[in-house]
Amino acid sequence: MIAITVTILIISALACFYRVIAGPTVPDRLVAADTIGLLLALVMVLLAYRYGLEPLYDVALVYAVLQFADVLIVAKYIERGELHL
Numbered sequence: 001m002i003a004i005t006v007t008i009l010i011i012s013a014l015a016c017f018y019r020v021i022a023g024p025t026v027p028d029r030l031v032a033a034d035t036i037g038l039l040l041a042l043v044m045v046l047l048a049y050r051y052g053l054e055p056l057y058d059v060a061l062v063y064a065v066l067q068f069a070d071v072l073i074v075a076k077y078i079e080r081g082e083l084h085l
Contacts, residue, residue: 002046002047002049002050003050005046006043006046009039009042009043009046010043012039013036013039016032016035016036017032019032020033026078027078030074030075030078033071034067034068034071037063037064037067037070037071038064040063041060041061041064042060044059044060044063045057045060048060
């Protein structure tokens with residue numbers, strides 16, 4: 001069951017990747033990239049559960065937090081045209 005779920009999530013990530021490439025606007029591309037990051041973090045969690053790799057939970061959590069921060073930074077850059085941290 002987990003293998004089917006992981007396969008569906010990967011197919012969904014590939015569909016989002018199409019939106020990253022062909023998105024009509026930059027915000028559409030940014031949302032699609034954020035969705036890909038979320039789906040891949042979920043795949044990591046499911047694989048950690050399936051194979052009993054508890055440290056992978058921490059890796060998935062750190063990846064999701066950093067990916068969220070990255071999206072905020074890029075959105076701020078797109079909005080203002082410059083980046084002041």
